[in-house]
């Protein structure tokens with residue numbers, strides 16, 4: 445691409461050699477910035493392009509990690525709430541069993557009393 449652009453009329457050797465696509469995408473023209481290093485402006489130098497790519501990549505990875513950590517924290521909170529709810533249900537169930545046993549015991553005593561029977565065996 446650089447060879448091609450150099451053959452074009454109006455090529456400026458002291459300007460960045462990177463061909464840039466026009467808005468429509470059919471024609472490329474020479475970058476309008478002055479050379480910064482190795483025939484490229486700071487924006488188009490391969491080292492800078494790579495550094496930007498790596499920086500964005502690192503930012504993406506960090507953002508993903510942060511998102512994952514937030515999701516995990518939310519899950520842990522929900523699990524904690526569900527565990528508490530389950531424990532509360534178990535407590536209520538246990539209490540209901542005791543209450544039901546007492547109710548049955550009292551009812552049987554009442555019945556046996558009404559029938560004039562003894563209830564030592566209860």
Ligand SMILES: [Zn+2]
Pocket residue numbers: 460461462475476477484485486487488
């Ligand atoms: Zn450039």
